[in-house]
Amino acid sequence: MVCLSAHHRPSCRLLILFCLLHPGASDQPYPTLNTPGEEASSIQGVRGKSVDLECRTGAAPVAVLWSFAPLGSLVLRPVAVTNGVSSKVESWALALGVVSLRNSTLVIEELRESACGHFLCQTLLMSGGQVHTTYSYLTLTVLVPVSKPRVQLNDLSPVEGVSVVATCAVREGTEPLAFSWHHHTPQGPGEVLVGLSQPRLQLDPVNRTHLGWYMCSVGNAVNELKSDGAFLDVVYGPDKPVITVEPLGLSEDGIWASEKEEVTLSCLAASNPPSHYVWFRDNSQIHTGPTYIIASASRTHTGLYTCLAHNRHLDTHTQTTVQLTIYYPPEGQPSCAVLPTLEGVTLLCAWPGGFPNAQLHWEGPQGIGPSASSNVTWSYTVTGLPNGSVFTCMGQHPTLAIPIFCRVTLWEPSGSPTCWTTATVGDQFIMLSCEWPGGEPPAMLSWLDRQQQSLGDLSPSQAVYLLQAQSELAGREFTCQGSHPLKAPGSHCQLRLEVPQLTVTEPRVSVLEGEEAWLGCALQRGTPPAQLLWLGPQQQQLEGSTFGFTLHPEGTHLRLQVRDADPAHHRGTYQCVARNALGNSSQSVLLEILSKCKGCVCxxxxxxxxxxxxxxxxxxxxxxxxxxxxxxxxxxxxxxxxxxxxxxxxxxxxxxxxxxxxxxxxxxxxxxxxxxxxxxxxxxxxxxxxxxxxxxxxxxxxxxxxxxxxxxxxxxxxxxxxxxxxxxxxxxxxxxARHPHTFPCTETASITSSPDPIQESIDAPVNVTITVTATP
Missing domain, CATH: 2.60.40.10 (Immunoglobulins)
Known part of the structure; x- marks a missing residue:
């Protein structure tokens, strides 16, 4: 390189400085970093910010040259040079940021991560008429700010009881990173600190208290940022419903209310999503919704009220039943009742209301019983007590001249329990119903599964249990167990849930073109209610209004009449389908339509x-x-x-x-x-x-x-x-005799036509008389 005779130009002067600071630069444009015994200084900068790299020069230098080597490399590349009058920055230095020289200080603005490495500052000094070179070593560390974190949940809507993991994801940031977790519930007072130091928060098992928003905060030496909230929607329930009644009146049987007043029955079952509620009174559905209001209560409203809570997301349900009794003033005569107990019966005599309270007194076949006001209870052991025993409750009141009586006769219910099934709510549920009417006290009934485990609570006279309709129930047996104090042992009835089965009259039917065909099928067995229907060759359902077809339902039979049989439209395989809440079955019938000859063309x-x-x-x-x-x-x-x-x-x-x-x-x-x-x-x-x-x-x-x-x-x-x-x-x-209108065309045979083939002749009757004479 020639660095002479160009003293008057600044660019040449800088070139001379470069040659002085880098002898042999023409042969080695990228000198290696040979660190002397002096230890390098460390400095930190923040990405995107500005950093000043100062060169320790002592006296005023004649020239300053900055070089850079990335971490892990010893090869230096010149960055910038100055002689105090002018300066030059290499174009590649944009990879480090916006580089400039302020005296001997190297200023890097909009700092980039690639500026992380070793910087060498070389200075040229004139002292005592001699040229001296000094070196300063700097190690720059570029810190990256933490990006805004984001919370990720492995399951946004978990079912209560499973494990849930929340992860705090950060796109970038210089470690070490500090994490913290916060939880905010919809009804809570505010955020609650629930975890520190870890990027993962595990909820095992998750429960309904974990529902809410989860946020994480991440920080390092540069900054700290907080994420947006991620909502964890925990699915659970429904819990067993709680039924409340307003105005509330409790009795030994359940809940009572006064006649002619408004009664509100409310049902609440903890659930997420919220439960869907269905109300039943005895065996009948009466309302949908969490609240059922009786505007003016009457004695006819007495009965068993069942609230069914259904979680549609989990497809689960629970139910609670209460007995609602409507009380009224003491009119008429005392009322008597009997309830079964483990050892016998409990006799109840009530004449509520009035003022003062009526005085009641029990008498039985074996002596006098207890007395009380308004109602009186007598626990009685029925061992050895005959069927038809009579107990009398005598009611006395100051306004009455003579006592008024009510009586209870204990008798066994006849026969045994009766079981049946009903499909409800669009065949989504199968209602198991059991009834054992009669008897005093009423027989107590309960449903048992095939392991003889009880399904629900004991119920008097009637027991109802709802099952969600599904094919897995086919073949399952359920037992309704009944008990009565006077009847030992108890009685029961059984139900077997079955998919409907059917049979067809003929699997193959052949008719002539233009005639009518009859296809029949019959329901053989299966859990009622069951439905029969016919499907045509194109799997379309045949209705009573379908042209050319007529349905003839006859009890458990369904016959299909095909009128004016046409091979182009009616030939094919028909299916008779039987359906119930458990599934369906089908049988096929092949309908063949035989063509007739018409003249000479067949x-x-x-x-x-x-x-x-x-x-x-x-x-x-x-x-x-x-x-x-x-x-x-x-x-x-x-x-x-x-x-x-x-x-x-x-x-x-x-x-x-x-x-x-x-x-x-x-x-x-x-x-x-x-x-x-x-x-x-x-x-x-x-x-x-x-x-x-x-x-x-x-x-x-x-x-x-x-x-x-x-x-x-x-x-x-x-x-x-x-x-x-x-x-x-x-x-x-x-x-x-039926003969064709015309015979097939031939040239060798001639047949005389017969009478009209549609007409049928009947042979003349033959009378035969046989006389037998017997001699003594």
Whole structure:
């Protein structure tokens, strides 16, 4: 490098200074840092702020050069140089911040993290006519302020009892970091310090007191910042509801209120989210909401009031039942009651109200009992006490000339408890109901699960328990256990919850095009209430208004009538579905619609099969079976035969044709058909089939008895020993010949047309009289 003959230019002067401070700079533009024995000074700066690096120069220097080496590196790079008149800052120094020189002090504004490292200040001094060089070493540490922290919850809405972890996340900040946690509840007085020093706060297990906002504060040597609040919504409940009544009146049975006053029943169950409330009186739903108001109480409002609390988020529920009794002035006569106890019964006699109070006195089969005013209780052991024992409560009042009596007769309830189920709230719940009416005192009932564990509290006469409807309940058994002081041991009834099961009349039904088809199914068993419905081939529900279909409900049966059967619209698989609150089941029925030939053109490209005629149709096995024989005539191919039957009555509205047999080989010419009812007169016809193309039906015939059969009946015998037997048999044979309007077109055969195929002829009846004469 040449540094001569340029003294008059400032830039050249700086270059000369650089050459003096860095000898051999042309060969080594980045000299290495060789730290002398002198220890480097340390200084701290804050990112984004300003820092001054002072150079210890002593006397006024001729020149000052600042160099920089990052941490972990010994290679120095020049940053800035000055000769006291002018200065120069290297362009790369922007990586350190905004760098400038103030005399010999290196000023870095808008400090960056990359400025963290070693700084070397070299000075050129003139002393005694000689040039001296000094060195100052500085180590700069750049501190990063803490960024605003953010609270992260691993579960924003945990269920009470699980573990929850809150994490305080900080994007940046020079360590060490100090953490603190604060909690603020919606109803609390303010923030509460709940944790120190850790970036994680664990709540294990979480409970409802942990609900609220959580904030964390993070600080270091530079600053301290606080996060926004993260809300922890703890889900719990519902707890067992608490029922309060205003105005409050407590009795031995529960709660009482005066006649004609307003009664408010309030229900509260701790829950998050808040509970949904449903009120029941005895077995009937009467209200939804936390408060039920009786505007003017009357004696008819006495009963069991049940509050059901439901947490829709957790899908859990609890319930509480109270007895509400309406009291009234002492009118009429004293009232008597009896309650069961562990050892017998408790007799109650009450005549409340009035002034003064009425005096009551008990008398029983074995002597005199206690006395009291307004109401009197007598605990009585019923060991050995006969059924029908009478207890009398005598009421006396100063205004009455003679006493007034009420009596209690102890008697056992008849029979045993009765169980049934009801689906409520849109089939979301199954109500188990048990009743054992009658008896004095009333029988006490309770529901037990299959482990004989009690479900709910004991209830007199009736017991109700609600189950959430779900498929897992299918097959479960529940027992209603009843007890009565006079009846040992107690009685019970059982319920088995089942998905409905059904059966179909025929899994496969075949009809001719244009005729009507009947599809039937029946509910066999399952927990009531159950619903039957039919689904079409496209899985659409068939209603009574669906065109071409008619539903015929008959108790536990549901029949589907398909009118004017059309292969394009009606053929396919139908499903009968049975539904209840536990689930559903279904059975399929295949409806085949056989096409008819029309003139010379047959559907699906198959020509018409030959015609068929019935040659013989006779009864067998006491008219429970028939033997059918037939013959074919006319041209045409065939792949099998189809036999149809129906109940024949002398009317134009005969029963619908049903398939009696469809799996008959084309070589067969006879068939045995069974399963007949001897009391029904049947009609039969047969058709030849060519794949799915049916020929014209044969004539319609009814079966006849075989030749030489008779059915004698013995009518009686008389005193001289003469036996007279009279057998009378009346056989009515009907048949109708049905022939096609037109026969299949052929060139080699000609068939004379028959009468109208729609008309059915009936054979003339044959009367047979058999006379039997018996000789003494």
């Amino acid at each position: 559907s699906r490209g198959y020509p018409a099969p030959p015609n068929v005629t019935i040659s013989r149709l006779t009864y067998r096995r006491q008219r429970r079976e028939v033997q059918l024989q037939w013959a074919i005539y006319g041209p045409g191919n065939l792949t099998g035969f189809l036999v149809q039957q129906r109940a024949s009555v002398p009317s134009s509205e005969d029963g619908a044709w049903e398939v009696a047999a469809s799996d008959i080989e084309p070589e067969s010419r006879d068939r045995h058909l069974g399963g007949l009812d001897p009391a029904v007169l049947y009609a039969f016809r047969i058709l030849a089939m060519n794949h799915h193309t049916a020929g014209h039906p044969s004539e319609v015939k009814t079966p006849v008895d075989p030749a030489f059969s008779a059915y004698p009946a013995v009518l009686g015998a008389a005193g001289t020993g003469a036996v007279v037997a009279l057998a009378t048999s009346l056989l009515v044979f009907q048949y109708a």
